[in-house]
Amino acid sequence: MSAPPEGxxxxxxxxxxxCVHCGLCLPVCPTYRETGxxxxxxxGRIYLMRATAEGRVxxxxxxxxxxxxxxxxxACETACPSGVRFGRLVEATRAVVETAGLRQGxxxxxxxxxxxxxxxxxxxxxxxxxALRVAQVLRLDRLAARVLPSGMRELAEAAPSVPARSARRxxxxxxxxxxxxxxxxGLFVGCIMPELFGDVHRATIEVLARNGFEVVAPRxxxxxxxxxxxxxxxxxxxxxxxxxxxxxxxxxxxxIVVNSAGCGAAMREAGxxxxxxxxxxxxxxxxxxxxxxxxxxxAPTGRVEGSVCYDDPCHLVHGQGVRDAPRRLLxxxxxxxxxxxxxxxxxxxxxxxxxxTHRAMSNAVLARKMEALAAADPDWIASGNPGCLMQLQAxxxxxxxxxxxxxxxxxxxxxxxxxx
Numbered sequence: 001m002s003a004p005p006e007g008x009x010x011x012x013x014x015x016x017x018x019c020v021h022c023g024l025c026l027p028v029c030p031t032y033r034e035t036g037x038x039x040x041x042x043x044g045r046i047y048l049m050r051a052t053a054e055g056r057v058x059x060x061x062x063x064x065x066x067x068x069x070x071x072x073x074x075a076c077e078t079a080c081p082s083g084v085r086f087g088r089l090v091e092a093t094r095a096v097v098e099t100a101g102l103r104q105g106x107x108x109x110x111x112x113x114x115x116x117x118x119x120x121x122x123x124x125x126x127x128x129x130x131a132l133r134v135a136q137v138l139r140l141d142r143l144a145a146r147v148l149p150s151g152m153r154e155l156a157e158a159a160p161s162v163p164a165r166s167a168r169r170x171x172x173x174x175x176x177x178x179x180x181x182x183x184x185x186g187l188f189v190g191c192i193m194p195e196l197f198g199d200v201h202r203a204t205i206e207v208l209a210r211n212g213f214e215v216v217a218p219r220x221x222x223x224x225x226x227x228x229x230x231x232x233x234x235x236x237x238x239x240x241x242x243x244x245x246x247x248x249x250x251x252x253x254x255x256i257v258v259n260s261a262g263c264g265a266a267m268r269e270a271g272x273x274x275x276x277x278x279x280x281x282x283x284x285x286x287x288x289x290x291x292x293x294x295x296x297x298x299a300p301t302g303r304v305e306g307s308v309c310y311d312d313p314c315h316l317v318h319g320q321g322v323r324d325a326p327r328r329l330l331x332x333x334x335x336x337x338x339x340x341x342x343x344x345x346x347x348x349x350x351x352x353x354x355x356x357t358h359r360a361m362s363n364a365v366l367a368r369k370m371e372a373l374a375a376a377d378p379d380w381i382a383s384g385n386p387g388c389l390m391q392l393q394a395x396x397x398x399x400x401x402x403x404x405x406x407x408x409x410x411x412x413x414x415x416x417x418x419x420x
Contacts, residue, residue: 008096009053016050018084019043025076025086030347030365031069039066042076042086049093064102067093069361071354072230073314073347087319088272094232111357115231119191120223120240126168129195133162160196160390167198175205175215182212182295186253188244188285190263191223197386203413204259204288210416211298215257220247225273226266230352237266238273245270245281255286259409261385262352265319287316289384289408293325302418303335304411306379309403310338311369311392312345313385326384326408333415336380343372348383350391362391370395373403382408 005013025042026032032041039048045066051057067090074087097103118124135141141159171189185208193201205215221244225237244267248256258264267285270278286294310327317323323345331338349355349365373381373395381392381403392405 005053005055007053007055008059008099009049009093012089012092013050013053015085015089016046016053018082019046019080020082021047022081024079024081028075028079028346030071030073030075030349031361033368034361034364040069042070042080042084045070045093046084046086046089049089059096059100059102061102063093064097064100067097068103069358071314071347071349071351071361071365073351074318075314075346078318078345091229091232091234094230095234096232098232107357111231111353112233115228115233116236119227122191122194122222125191125195129162129168130165132159133164136162162196163198168195169198170194171198171201171205171217173217173219175209177212177214178209179298180212181214183254184214184216184252185291186248186251186256187215187217188224188256188258188260188263188267189217189221190260192386193260197389197407200259200386200407200410203407203409204257206413206416207292207409208257208288210300211292211295216251216253218247218251222247224260224263224266226262227352229266229269229273234273241267241270241273241278245274245278248281248284253284255291256281256284257286257288257291259288259384259407261287261313261316261319262387265315268320287320287322287325287384289326289329290320290322292412293328297329297332297412299332300412300415300419301334302415302420304333304415304418305335307337307339307376308380308382308411309341309373309376309378310344310408311341311348311373311381311383311388313383313388314345314347314351316384317345326382329412330382330408333411336411336415339376339378341372341376341378343369348388348391348395350385350387352387355387355391366391366395370399370401374399374401377401378403380411381405382411384408 021043029041038044048063052059052063070090076086208215223240225240228237264285264287268282270282347365348369349362355362383389384407389405396403
């Protein structure tokens with residue numbers, strides 16, 4: 001009998017043994033679809049993790065490269081008949097890679113600084129977006145794109161369009177329910193959403209209020225920690241999660257409502273991240289479409305004309321198992337025709353900051369998605385995650401499609417507002 005594994009990957013070795021190497025994950029893995037390499041598939045990466053843990057392969061650049069080439073979309077978890085928790089395995093592997101110092105250089109230092117010193121700090125983040133807004137208004141970003149090296153030029157062109165300060169104003173701490181009261185919910189605000197998708201937050205509040213929910217947004221909440229967990233920094237991610245557990249503990253809410261799929265998936269990991277203290281918090285998390293579908297949407301009487309393709313965010317359909325709820329809600333809007341496309345549950349290539357760190361692969365994955373959406377040619381493309389919304393907006397602009405990219409709650413809010 002062989003000795004138990006030792007070393008930095010020993011703790012995740014038992015999880016790798018659940019994989020039976022059946023290969024059902026291969027056709028749903030974005031990187032395997034693009035490269036055809038076994039090492040760039042979930043099965044291949046698990047084999048590499050296991051071999052490293054058992055000392056048959058050294059902990060080195062190959063493991064580091066494949067751990068970060070993975071988009072973390074978790075489509076393999078949906079396809080897996082053995083219940084392998086691949087998302088946890090790859091995040092644990094990245095943490096080992098970081099501890100071993102296998103990622104170095106200026107780009108890594110910038111990434112670490114941004115994730116620790118910018119993203120979770122609201123005042124600094126707002127100041128950064130204010131500066132980017134000024135640069136965009138003065139078209140300095142276009143000037144910079146002309147003079148920067150090609151790699152930096154691509155990053156500059158990928159910068160999101162920053163709304164005016166009025167669209168980024170703070171949300172009210174409490175909004176009353178309308179009609180028969182159904183409960184009191186807490187809205188998770190997050191870090192990027194208030195700066196780039198304030199309209200989605202306001203639409204979420206409007207739709208929840210019209211459906212009988214009092215909505216509160218505790219001021220003490222903050223970043224969910226998803227990006228940090230994905231980047232191999234679990235201790236910082238867990239600290240951020242602990243802050244949110246405390247922020248919502250005394251809010252007296254029936255559920256914590258999230259309109260960002262990536263945040264929701266991370267918050268549902270709070271029980272795993274914070275054993276004992278995070279369990280109740282994780283159990284109370286609901287995606288906004290999931291909650292509205294559970295309680296029964298008060299169908300809007302206004303109309304929204306046109307066709308819509310719903311594109312599943314990976315961390316909603318694969319990470320949280322929510323697939324049909326958004327479609328059922330959109331189907332209740334008069335005048336709106338729900339149109340299927342051929343690739344709804346595959347990754348769009350956004351994957352947190354993946355579209356910044358792995359531009360070529362991100363663009364290749366996005367191209368497949370845009371081919372399917374172009375064939376359907378909808379008026380609207382709806383998706384429930386900020387990274388997906390930005391990635392799809394970039395894809396629509398690049399492909400010259402006529403569709404407008406929105407969150408499902410924006411279409412619901414539009415339908416309520418159009419009521420006679």
